[in-house]
Amino acid sequence: MGNLHVILTALFNKLGINYIIPPPITERTYEIGFRLSPEQVCLPFKICVGSFVEAIEKGADAIVMAGGNGPCRFGLYGMLQQKILSEAGYRFKMFVFDQDNILKVLSELSAIAGLNKLRIISAFRFAWKILKLCEENEKLSYYYRAHCGDKAAVDKIEKEIETLLLKTNTPAQADKLKKDLKFYYSSSLKTDIDSREVIKIGVLGEIYMMLDPEANMDIGRRLGRMNVWADKTIYLSSWLLKLTSLDYFSKTSYANQKKTAARYLKSDIGGKGVQTIASAINYARGGFDGLIHITPFSCMPELVATTIMPVVCRDNDIACLYLSYDGHTSRTAFITRLEAYVDMLKMNRTARR
């Protein structure tokens, strides 16, 4: 799931736990996932199943999966996947962590690796640094891709920094990279596109689709190539903070988002439903040109949000493109919609001027 492997790599490296990164999500991952999963379940479930099988094939004997206890059926995914995979004949041990048992799972894991708690904490802090750098890199690339004529040069720098990040082993190296990150971009790229020509789009919706570029057909970078500066509502770090309620005092805390969304949605519908509504309002106030709502086909919380969104958009005078993904989504149709949407936002901006 997007950058999740980066933080786990850093964490497991420090803890000395042997790990296997599932191979990149490809057609084969989809194929396995669709074959083994129930038909009506959402895309993230299927991709996970496919990835797990591919990891087991590479020799994994334990699987770590995120869980949850909200109204979304996601909370049951770990269990269900364990059952499906065991019935298909795969042997492995499964660890499902959520906001309530994350410490317990970690201590079980460390018991396997024979570690003390202090080492876990320092490993966590390091992994966190790496994760933040990863996300900073992604965000900077979105900015520069939208503002630079030479898109390939931006791709190249982003890739270079990703490689550097994978090689970073000490907190000191991470701190240095953090200091230099912006410079890497600004020193070698020219922002030659007039910022008045750059369209700003807020991308919101379901978390898995948001975090995984393979699943969302790389929407952030694709938009960048059309001179669009995309901002995503959810990054992995912000999700982890929410999961642990560590963001209690921040502006984007769940409590604050609930307040923002309260006019339209009062109850907790699970997933990212409330965040979607709140973010739409915040983007509209922040002067964005438009929104793109991405969701896996049959996602319950986002389906609820989708029915509320037209009213939110009308009240706040902002446009929204709704994209629903499943394994059969054609790339051509996806690109056609994105292009048409960006054309439309450009027309709107010219008309307003």
Add this chain to the structure above:
Amino acid sequence: MNKEKVYIGIDAGSVSVNLAIIDQNARLLKKRYIRTNGAPINALRTALLENEKELGEKYTVAGAATTGSGRHLIGYLIGADEIKNEITSHAVAAMHYYDDVSTVIEIGGQDSKIIIIENKVVVDFAMNTICAAGTGSFLDQQAQRLGIDISEFGDYALRSSMPTKIAGRCGVFAESDMIHKQQMGYPKHDIIAGLCMALVSNYLNNVGRGKKIADKVVFQGGVAANRGIIKSFGETLGKKIHVAEHYDVMGAIGAALIALKKRNGRPGEKSKFKGAACFDGEISSEAFECRGCSNLCEIICVKRNGVRLFNIGGRCGKYERGD
């Protein structure tokens, strides 16, 4: 002698390749609607050659643009100055002919769209996602099943005074419902009229869901030839349906207008358009599977006389690069 400048728009759709040629003042000089029968490149070659013959020496192509699902392939091949998605193209064409258009209904061979326009600006649009019921291909099939020619379909529908009820939720259900009504002995024209009603409600529920359909409503795309569908739209919406005069080539006209606009802004540059000459020699395409990763993308390699012109179809750009 000063040649008159013309602009060419090509809509490479799933069922047909359409061509529109406009002059400097955006007047339509020529239009063509050619069924591809699975060979878009051949169809286009014939059309372009005919064009050059008919237009003769008096004209010169000053700009070209492509649209439709085959826009990239055709665009690279002919040297388009702009490659534009079909939603924008259709909207541009509709706004060109109707100053006060609010809703564009477009139903083509395989997809259908709705475009909402306010004050000459597109503010919302949607395309059919999972269901192709009601598009041209589906109607073709059903006409065949009923043993009538697709061009008579609409007239049959108009003859009905009591359309029979057919489920419009889904194309497969509509079909089995229709067969059932056939077995029950309903007259053909009532079944066809019922089908038209069902397809219109399918369109409004799927594509038009949540959209504010306001006057003026313009109907374009191949299916706009079907009078039965037009009547059903009119009755269901309670509005007058304006069928665009050149409904069958509106996408191509939009592309031509886009080419005109783009080229007008840059008088210094020459158009990239290669004309029918781009089909000189033997054009062939070959597909092969890339083994670079487990995506196994199918790469299409387009060749002239066995020499590679360009590749398309990859996801990562490995083969597209360096062309």
